Amino acid sequence: MDLLKERIMKDGTALSDTVLKVDEFLNHQIDPELMVEIGKEFKRRFSNKKIDKILTLESSGIAPSVMAGLEFGVPVVFARKRKSLTLDDGLLTADVYSYTKQETNNIAVAEKFITPGDNILIIDDFLANGEAANALIHIVKKAQANVSGIGIVIEKSFQKGGRELRDNGYHVESLARIESLSEGSIKFLDEVTN
Ligand code: 5GP
Numbered sequence: 001m002d003l004l005k006e007r008i009m010k011d012g013t014a015l016s017d018t019v020l021k022v023d024e025f026l027n028h029q030i031d032p033e034l035m036v037e038i039g040k041e042f043k044r045r046f047s048n049k050k051i052d053k054i055l056t057l058e059s060s061g062i063a064p065s066v067m068a069g070l071e072f073g074v075p076v077v078f079a080r081k082r083k084s085l086t087l088d089d090g091l092l093t094a095d096v097y098s099y100t101k102q103e104t105n106n107i108a109v110a111e112k113f114i115t116p117g118d119n120i121l122i123i124d125d126f127l128a129n130g131e132a133a134n135a136l137i138h139i140v141k142k143a144q145a146n147v148s149g150i151g152i153v154i155e156k157s158f159q160k161g162g163r164e165l166r167d168n169g170y171h172v173e174s175l176a177r178i179e180s181l182s183e184g185s186i187k188f189l190d191e192v193t194n
Contacts, residue, residue: 001041001175005188007034008154014181018128018159019100026125026153030063038175039067042123042151045173046072049148050119053077055140057096057107057132060125064153068123077114079107079139092142094135099128109139116144127152127174130161137170149173156181157189 011024025031042064054076056065062078069076081096082105091108098105114120122136133150140147147170155162155174158181165172177189 001038003034003037004041004153004176007031008176008178008186012186014184014186017180017182018156020126020154020156020178020181020186022154026063027060032063035063035067038064038153039069039071041175042068042121042173043071046121046149046151046171049121049171051121051148052119053114054121054123055079055109055114055136056123057081057136061123064125064151065123068121068151072121075113077109079109079136081105081107092139094138094142096135097131099131107135107139109143111143114140114143114145118143118145119148120145121148121151123151123153125153127155127161127165127172128159130164133161133165151175154178 007025013021015021025034051072053074054065054069056078058078058080065076090111092111093106093108096105096107120140124132137147149171152174155177157177157179162172179189180187
Protein backbone atom coordinates (compact mmCIF):
# COMPACT_ATOMS: atom_id res chain seq x y z
CA MET A 1 0.00 0.00 0.00
CA ASP A 2 1.92 3.00 -1.33
CA LEU A 3 0.26 5.62 0.87
CA LEU A 4 1.28 3.68 3.98
CA LYS A 5 4.82 3.05 2.77
CA GLU A 6 5.25 6.75 2.00
CA ARG A 7 4.03 7.61 5.47
CA ILE A 8 6.40 5.12 7.08
CA MET A 9 9.29 6.66 5.13
CA LYS A 10 8.24 10.17 6.14
CA ASP A 11 7.42 9.64 9.81
CA GLY A 12 8.73 6.22 10.86
CA THR A 13 11.96 5.80 12.83
CA ALA A 14 14.08 2.67 13.00
CA LEU A 15 14.81 2.62 16.74
CA SER A 16 17.13 -0.36 16.28
CA ASP A 17 17.70 -3.14 13.74
CA THR A 18 14.43 -4.71 14.87
CA VAL A 19 12.04 -2.03 16.17
CA LEU A 20 10.17 0.54 14.10
CA LYS A 21 8.53 3.51 15.78
CA VAL A 22 5.39 4.87 14.14
CA ASP A 23 4.02 7.04 16.92
CA GLU A 24 3.11 9.84 14.49
CA PHE A 25 0.22 8.03 12.83
CA LEU A 26 -0.49 4.62 14.40
CA ASN A 27 0.84 3.88 17.88
CA HIS A 28 0.24 7.11 19.76
CA GLN A 29 -1.09 9.90 17.55
CA ILE A 30 -3.50 8.41 15.00
CA ASP A 31 -4.12 9.71 11.48
CA PRO A 32 -7.85 9.06 10.85
CA GLU A 33 -7.60 9.65 7.09
CA LEU A 34 -4.84 7.08 6.76
CA MET A 35 -6.88 4.68 8.93
CA VAL A 36 -9.85 5.06 6.55
CA GLU A 37 -7.62 4.10 3.61
CA ILE A 38 -6.22 1.16 5.59
CA GLY A 39 -9.77 -0.05 6.26
CA LYS A 40 -10.56 0.11 2.52
CA GLU A 41 -7.39 -1.77 1.64
CA PHE A 42 -8.20 -4.59 4.09
CA LYS A 43 -11.68 -4.79 2.54
CA ARG A 44 -10.15 -5.02 -0.94
CA ARG A 45 -7.65 -7.71 0.07
CA PHE A 46 -10.18 -9.91 1.88
CA SER A 47 -13.15 -9.20 -0.38
CA ASN A 48 -13.56 -12.88 -1.32
CA LYS A 49 -13.67 -14.06 2.31
CA LYS A 50 -16.66 -14.57 4.55
CA ILE A 51 -16.16 -12.32 7.55
CA ASP A 52 -18.60 -11.99 10.44
CA LYS A 53 -16.37 -10.19 12.90
CA ILE A 54 -12.99 -8.60 13.30
CA LEU A 55 -10.78 -9.51 16.26
CA THR A 56 -7.83 -7.40 17.38
CA LEU A 57 -5.73 -6.63 20.43
CA GLU A 58 -5.81 -3.42 22.45
CA SER A 59 -4.71 -0.78 21.94
CA SER A 60 -2.95 -0.14 18.64
CA GLY A 61 -4.96 -2.69 16.66
CA ILE A 62 -8.22 -0.91 17.40
CA ALA A 63 -8.03 2.05 15.01
CA PRO A 64 -7.29 0.09 11.80
CA SER A 65 -9.77 -2.60 12.88
CA VAL A 66 -12.63 -0.17 13.39
CA MET A 67 -12.08 1.28 9.93
CA ALA A 68 -12.03 -2.22 8.43
CA GLY A 69 -15.16 -3.08 10.42
CA LEU A 70 -16.89 -0.09 8.88
CA GLU A 71 -15.97 -1.31 5.38
CA PHE A 72 -17.08 -4.90 6.01
CA GLY A 73 -20.13 -3.81 8.00
CA VAL A 74 -19.22 -6.09 10.92
CA PRO A 75 -18.51 -5.60 14.65
CA VAL A 76 -14.98 -5.27 15.99
CA VAL A 77 -13.91 -7.08 19.18
CA PHE A 78 -10.65 -6.28 20.91
CA ALA A 79 -8.91 -8.65 23.29
CA ARG A 80 -8.07 -6.98 26.58
CA LYS A 81 -4.67 -7.29 28.19
CA ARG A 82 -4.80 -8.44 31.82
CA LYS A 83 -1.90 -8.31 34.26
CA SER A 84 -3.34 -10.44 37.04
CA LEU A 85 -4.97 -13.80 36.63
CA THR A 86 -8.38 -12.98 38.00
CA LEU A 87 -11.56 -14.96 37.35
CA ASP A 88 -11.66 -16.69 33.97
CA ASP A 89 -15.40 -17.33 33.98
CA GLY A 90 -16.95 -16.67 30.60
CA LEU A 91 -13.62 -15.64 29.11
CA LEU A 92 -11.49 -16.97 26.26
CA THR A 93 -7.85 -16.39 27.24
CA ALA A 94 -4.32 -16.76 25.86
CA ASP A 95 -0.79 -15.66 26.78
CA VAL A 96 1.19 -13.24 24.59
CA TYR A 97 4.86 -12.46 24.99
CA SER A 98 5.45 -8.87 23.97
CA TYR A 99 8.66 -8.54 22.06
CA THR A 100 8.86 -4.75 22.37
CA LYS A 101 7.96 -4.65 26.08
CA GLN A 102 9.66 -7.95 26.99
CA GLU A 103 6.78 -9.09 29.20
CA THR A 104 4.01 -11.66 29.04
CA ASN A 105 0.42 -10.51 29.06
CA ASN A 106 -2.64 -12.64 29.44
CA ILE A 107 -5.32 -11.51 26.97
CA ALA A 108 -9.02 -12.20 27.19
CA VAL A 109 -12.21 -11.94 25.16
CA ALA A 110 -15.69 -12.53 26.59
CA GLU A 111 -17.11 -15.78 25.22
CA LYS A 112 -20.31 -14.06 24.18
CA PHE A 113 -18.46 -12.01 21.56
CA ILE A 114 -16.98 -14.92 19.57
CA THR A 115 -19.31 -17.83 19.05
CA PRO A 116 -18.94 -21.25 17.35
CA GLY A 117 -18.94 -20.99 13.57
CA ASP A 118 -18.10 -17.26 13.44
CA ASN A 119 -15.77 -16.30 10.59
CA ILE A 120 -13.12 -14.05 12.07
CA LEU A 121 -10.69 -11.65 10.44
CA ILE A 122 -7.76 -11.03 12.80
CA ILE A 123 -6.14 -7.60 12.47
CA ASP A 124 -3.09 -6.14 14.24
CA ASP A 125 -0.79 -3.16 13.85
CA PHE A 126 2.51 -5.10 13.63
CA LEU A 127 3.59 -8.64 12.86
CA ALA A 128 7.00 -9.61 14.20
CA ASN A 129 7.41 -13.07 15.72
CA GLY A 130 3.73 -13.88 15.52
CA GLU A 131 3.06 -14.03 19.27
CA ALA A 132 0.06 -11.70 19.19
CA ALA A 133 -1.44 -13.26 16.05
CA ASN A 134 -1.02 -16.77 17.44
CA ALA A 135 -2.68 -15.81 20.72
CA LEU A 136 -5.63 -14.38 18.79
CA ILE A 137 -5.80 -17.56 16.66
CA HIS A 138 -5.81 -19.58 19.90
CA ILE A 139 -8.79 -17.58 21.17
CA VAL A 140 -10.69 -18.06 17.90
CA LYS A 141 -10.06 -21.82 18.03
CA LYS A 142 -11.11 -22.03 21.68
CA ALA A 143 -14.39 -20.42 20.63
CA GLN A 144 -14.78 -23.03 17.84
CA ALA A 145 -14.84 -20.20 15.32
CA ASN A 146 -12.86 -19.95 12.04
CA VAL A 147 -9.94 -17.72 11.07
CA SER A 148 -10.87 -16.19 7.69
CA GLY A 149 -7.60 -14.31 7.42
CA ILE A 150 -4.99 -12.21 9.17
CA GLY A 151 -4.61 -8.54 8.23
CA ILE A 152 -1.49 -6.71 9.36
CA VAL A 153 -0.67 -3.03 8.94
CA ILE A 154 3.13 -3.41 9.12
CA GLU A 155 4.93 -6.75 8.83
CA LYS A 156 8.61 -7.03 9.64
CA SER A 157 9.39 -9.80 7.17
CA PHE A 158 12.82 -10.43 8.62
CA GLN A 159 11.17 -11.81 11.76
CA LYS A 160 9.57 -15.23 11.71
CA GLY A 161 5.85 -14.56 12.33
CA GLY A 162 4.66 -14.00 8.75
CA ARG A 163 6.50 -16.99 7.33
CA GLU A 164 5.23 -19.34 10.03
CA LEU A 165 1.62 -18.20 9.71
CA ARG A 166 1.70 -18.60 5.91
CA ASP A 167 3.38 -22.00 6.24
CA ASN A 168 0.54 -22.98 8.58
CA GLY A 169 -1.93 -22.17 5.81
CA TYR A 170 -3.28 -18.83 7.02
CA HIS A 171 -4.11 -16.12 4.51
CA VAL A 172 -1.94 -13.22 5.72
CA GLU A 173 -2.17 -9.80 4.09
CA SER A 174 0.29 -7.14 5.22
CA LEU A 175 -0.15 -3.61 3.91
CA ALA A 176 3.56 -2.83 4.23
CA ARG A 177 6.31 -5.44 4.48
CA ILE A 178 9.67 -4.38 5.83
CA GLU A 179 12.72 -6.28 4.71
CA SER A 180 15.24 -4.59 6.97
CA LEU A 181 15.74 -1.81 9.51
CA SER A 182 19.55 -2.04 9.55
CA GLU A 183 21.63 1.05 10.23
CA GLY A 184 18.62 3.23 10.78
CA SER A 185 17.34 2.77 7.23
CA ILE A 186 13.89 1.38 6.44
CA LYS A 187 13.81 -1.00 3.45
CA PHE A 188 10.62 -2.53 2.07
CA LEU A 189 10.26 -5.95 0.53
CA ASP A 190 9.76 -5.37 -3.20
CA GLU A 191 6.66 -7.16 -4.32
CA VAL A 192 3.55 -6.70 -6.38
CA THR A 193 1.28 -8.89 -4.32
CA ASN A 194 1.57 -10.90 -1.16
P1 5GP B 1 4.65 -10.31 17.57
O1 5GP B 1 3.62 -10.68 18.58
O2 5GP B 1 4.28 -10.66 16.16
O3 5GP B 1 6.03 -10.78 17.94
O4 5GP B 1 4.75 -8.72 17.62
C1 5GP B 1 3.63 -7.95 17.28
C2 5GP B 1 3.18 -7.10 18.42
O5 5GP B 1 4.29 -6.48 19.08
C3 5GP B 1 2.29 -6.00 17.89
O6 5GP B 1 1.02 -6.12 18.52
C4 5GP B 1 2.98 -4.71 18.29
O7 5GP B 1 2.24 -4.08 19.29
C5 5GP B 1 4.30 -5.09 18.85
N1 5GP B 1 5.46 -4.81 17.95
C6 5GP B 1 6.31 -5.73 17.44
N2 5GP B 1 7.29 -5.15 16.74
C7 5GP B 1 7.05 -3.83 16.77
C8 5GP B 1 7.73 -2.69 16.21
O8 5GP B 1 8.76 -2.77 15.53
N3 5GP B 1 7.17 -1.47 16.46
C9 5GP B 1 6.05 -1.33 17.22
N4 5GP B 1 5.60 -0.08 17.39
N5 5GP B 1 5.37 -2.37 17.76
C10 5GP B 1 5.88 -3.61 17.55
